[in-house]
Amino acid sequence: MTTNRYWKLNRYPEGNDFASAFSLETSEIPTPRDGEVLIRNAYLSLDAGTRMWITPRTDSYHPPLPTGGPMVGLGLGRVVASRHARVKEGQLVRCFGQWADYSLVRPDDASLHILDESVSDQRQYLGALGLNGWTALLGLRHVADVQAGETVLVSAAAGATGLLACQIARTIGARVHGIAGSDEKCTFLRDRIGIDGEINYKTSDVASELGKIEGGINVFFDNVGGSILDAAFPHMAMHGRIVICGIIAAYASGGRTSGPSNFDQILMKRLKVQGFMCTDFLEMGEDLTAQLREWMDGGKITMPFDETRGLENTLAAYSKLFTGRNIGKVIVRL
Amino acid sequence: MTTNRYWKLNRYPEGNDFASAFSLETSEIPTPRDGEVLIRNAYLSLDAGTRMWITPRTDSYHPPLPTGGPMVGLGLGRVVASRHARVKEGQLVRCFGQWADYSLVRPDDASLHILDESVSDQRQYLGALGLNGWTALLGLRHVADVQAGETVLVSAAAGATGLLACQIARTIGARVHGIAGSDEKCTFLRDRIGIDGEINYKTSDVASELGKIEGGINVFFDNVGGSILDAAFPHMAMHGRIVICGIIAAYASGGRTSGPSNFDQILMKRLKVQGFMCTDFLEMGEDLTAQLREWMDGGKITMPFDETRGLENTLAAYSKLFTGRNIGKVIVRL
Numbered sequence: 001m002t003t004n005r006y007w008k009l010n011r012y013p014e015g016n017d018f019a020s021a022f023s024l025e026t027s028e029i030p031t032p033r034d035g036e037v038l039i040r041n042a043y044l045s046l047d048a049g050t051r052m053w054i055t056p057r058t059d060s061y062h063p064p065l066p067t068g069g070p071m072v073g074l075g076l077g078r079v080v081a082s083r084h085a086r087v088k089e090g091q092l093v094r095c096f097g098q099w100a101d102y103s104l105v106r107p108d109d110a111s112l113h114i115l116d117e118s119v120s121d122q123r124q125y126l127g128a129l130g131l132n133g134w135t136a137l138l139g140l141r142h143v144a145d146v147q148a149g150e151t152v153l154v155s156a157a158a159g160a161t162g163l164l165a166c167q168i169a170r171t172i173g174a175r176v177h178g179i180a181g182s183d184e185k186c187t188f189l190r191d192r193i194g195i196d197g198e199i200n201y202k203t204s205d206v207a208s209e210l211g212k213i214e215g216g217i218n219v220f221f222d223n224v225g226g227s228i229l230d231a232a233f234p235h236m237a238m239h240g241r242i243v244i245c246g247i248i249a250a251y252a253s254g255g256r257t258s259g260p261s262n263f264d265q266i267l268m269k270r271l272k273v274q275g276f277m278c279t280d281f282l283e284m285g286e287d288l289t290a291q292l293r294e295w296m297d298g299g300k301i302t303m304p305f306d307e308t309r310g311l312e313n314t315l316a317a318y319s320k321l322f323t324g325r326n327i328g329k330v331i332v333r334l
Numbered sequence: 335m336t337t338n339r340y341w342k343l344n345r346y347p348e349g350n351d352f353a354s355a356f357s358l359e360t361s362e363i364p365t366p367r368d369g370e371v372l373i374r375n376a377y378l379s380l381d382a383g384t385r386m387w388i389t390p391r392t393d394s395y396h397p398p399l400p401t402g403g404p405m406v407g408l409g410l411g412r413v414v415a416s417r418h419a420r421v422k423e424g425q426l427v428r429c430f431g432q433w434a435d436y437s438l439v440r441p442d443d444a445s446l447h448i449l450d451e452s453v454s455d456q457r458q459y460l461g462a463l464g465l466n467g468w469t470a471l472l473g474l475r476h477v478a479d480v481q482a483g484e485t486v487l488v489s490a491a492a493g494a495t496g497l498l499a500c501q502i503a504r505t506i507g508a509r510v511h512g513i514a515g516s517d518e519k520c521t522f523l524r525d526r527i528g529i530d531g532e533i534n535y536k537t538s539d540v541a542s543e544l545g546k547i548e549g550g551i552n553v554f555f556d557n558v559g560g561s562i563l564d565a566a567f568p569h570m571a572m573h574g575r576i577v578i579c580g581i582i583a584a585y586a587s588g589g590r591t592s593g594p595s596n597f598d599q600i601l602m603k604r605l606k607v608q609g610f611m612c613t614d615f616l617e618m619g620e621d622l623t624a625q626l627r628e629w630m631d632g633g634k635i636t637m638p639f640d641e642t643r644g645l646e647n648t649l650a651a652y653s654k655l656f657t658g659r660n661i662g663k664v665i666v667r668l
Contacts, residue, residue, distance in 0.1 A: 052602075059568065059599070059602060060602050061601065061602040061603070061604075225597070225598075234393065244600050244601050245601075246601070247597075247598050247601055250598055256596070256598060257597050257598050258592060258593060258594075258595050258597055259592060259593015259594045259595070259597035259600075260592075260593045260597075261592050261593070262590070263559070263581075263591050263592055263593035263594075264559075264581050264584055264590060264591050265393070265609075266578050266593075266607065266608075266609035267395065267578050267579075267580070267581055267609040267610075267611070268386075268393060268394050268395040268609070269395070269609065270395075270608070270609045270610055270611060270614060271608070271609050272606065272607070272608040272609075273600065273606070273607045273608070274600075274604075274605070274606040274607070275599075275600035275601040275602070275603065275604045275605050275606075276601075276604055277601070277604060280604060
């Protein structure tokens with residue numbers, strides 16, 4: 001291959017209409033300059049959070065990605081050329097690059113991770129050992145301080161971060177309830193992940209189901225917001241903690257969303273509600289990965305993959321994240 | 335005096351119509367039984383938070399106070415009879431008793447405080463050294479962890495808790511902005527308390543004024559909720575903390591209120607929003623009082639009083655809390 005295909009962002013998408021916003025373009029394979037690294041991507045990680053980068057909003061956590069250039073995302077691949085002191089040709093790395101055959105990056109210390117090749121399924125670096133794992137672990141431990149015996153609720157429980165939050169919470173010794181959007185996902189959560197209770201939000205009255213949880217919810221690991229957060233808020237236990245890891249409910253509408261409708265419960269129950277992104281903690285990555293690796297090697301956590309083949313099919317894979325069709329981590333294999 | 339007058343709660347008030355809900359009754363002065371203490375009240379502390387005790391809601395932080403009995407509240411007075419091992423006749427005490435000439439109480443360890451008589455103005459035990467002081471100090475230090483050089487916003491800034499939050503934040507070395515509901519209050523905050531910026535929410539566009547605060551708001555000490563919280567939310571700084579100490583905006587409507595309308599900012603800015611009541615920390619009271627006393631004796635903090643004379647005028651004083659007519663602590667002198 002002498003050319004590089006990449007997904008170009010032509011304009012910010014309306015809702016989930018990604019086909020009108022992106023085009024697959026071809027260029028020459030770039031040559032790294034001083035401080036740059038060229039990576040042949042093996043897998044792209046598709047993540048709902050990146051939806052916030054492709055809106056015109058300037059009050060998001062990330063400045064709007066410029067239109068007219070390549071789409072940016074996390075990838076796993078091998079270094080084919082490096083002019084960066086820390087990175088060597090042939091190394092397996094994970095970093096924020098482009099939706100492309102090749103990523104050209106100028107890594108700082110935290111944005112490119114050189115990976116240990118002893119992990120048998122490398123894809124787990126985008127799964128249990130990846131940013132979804134970090135998010136689940138940091139959210140449960142550092143933000144919510146989950147204790148054994150507590151009750152943890154996870155929304156988007158069959159998504160990549162949700163599945164890891166369920167498994168880590170269970171490993172810590174918590175009772176785990178999950179909310180997901182299909183019977184297939186609920187069955188998966190019950191039979192394969194082994195959680196204590198599952199709710200299909202499309203066919204159940206979520207608030208009423210949550211009201212049956214004895215003792216209330218000590219920790220809510222929320223990836224969704226909107227009506228799911230509304231339903232959970234009054235069923236939190238005294239001194240409960242809500243970790244806001246994502247607001248999927250609002251991404252398509254440009255991110256606007258209202259706070260929970262029973263907001264007075266934050267005072268009545270002395271709740272802590274905290275927004276949180278693992279990218280604030282990249283320097284803790286080594287320790288996080290070590291803990292996750294120990295659990296993965298011990299069979300406590302794993303990640304199923306929803307794998308699409310071919311860069312040309314990236315948009316179809318990406319849209320799964322916003323229509324709730326995936327179980328586990330959505331990746332593209334190049 | 336051989337009789338005891340007390341305010342009886344006949345039914346839960348509608349809005350601020352307290353006259354229809356309470357009546358002033360007369361009974362014999364009660365005699366303490368084993369474990370009980372009789373106190374001659376000198377001052378009653380009137381507190382907005384008690385409004386939540388007199389609604390039929392069962393999901394409040396406090397079970398509804400039974401109708402047909404006396405109204406309950408914090409008071410300062412002298413022990414006239416005690417059958418409690420720790421409490422002696424003649425001691426000056428502060429405890430949760432009745433809106434009455436005499437309070438009959440059965441104190442547990444945390445609910446009755448025996449007071450040091452070296453404080454020249456005893457009323458400060460309901461002010462700078464009281465639960466408002468504890469709330470301000472705990473909220474700023476233990477919940478928000480305010481640092482010198484940060485920017486702190488306080489709502490209901492001319493109320494009892496708000497004034498102490500302003501003064502303590504300034505003493506810690508923060509820049510302080512306050513929101514209040516009259517020019518008189520704003521002038522007081524600027525000239526007497528010395529805060530860095532004040533906003534009259536009745537005559538200004540609060541959101542637009544908050545948008546002018548350079549660097550954003552690191553800590554919002556919120557006593558109000560509703561539209562004030564809405565206005566502040568988008569102007570929080572990255573990793574900002576919001577301490578929810580009260581939701582005055584919602585008390586009259588029975589406590590229902592929605593969360594902030596730009597709730598996505600909790601994720602974008604990784605905000606922490608935490609409900610908080612000082613009554614969870616009563617066992618820390620000695621340390622809190624020692625710190626507050628040091629600041630009070632050093633001239634760093636004080637509390638102005640809005641003092642009404644006569645138990646018979648209690649309802650008029652109480653209603654000031656909900657119509658924004660007081661500066662500082664509302665008390666009744668018996």
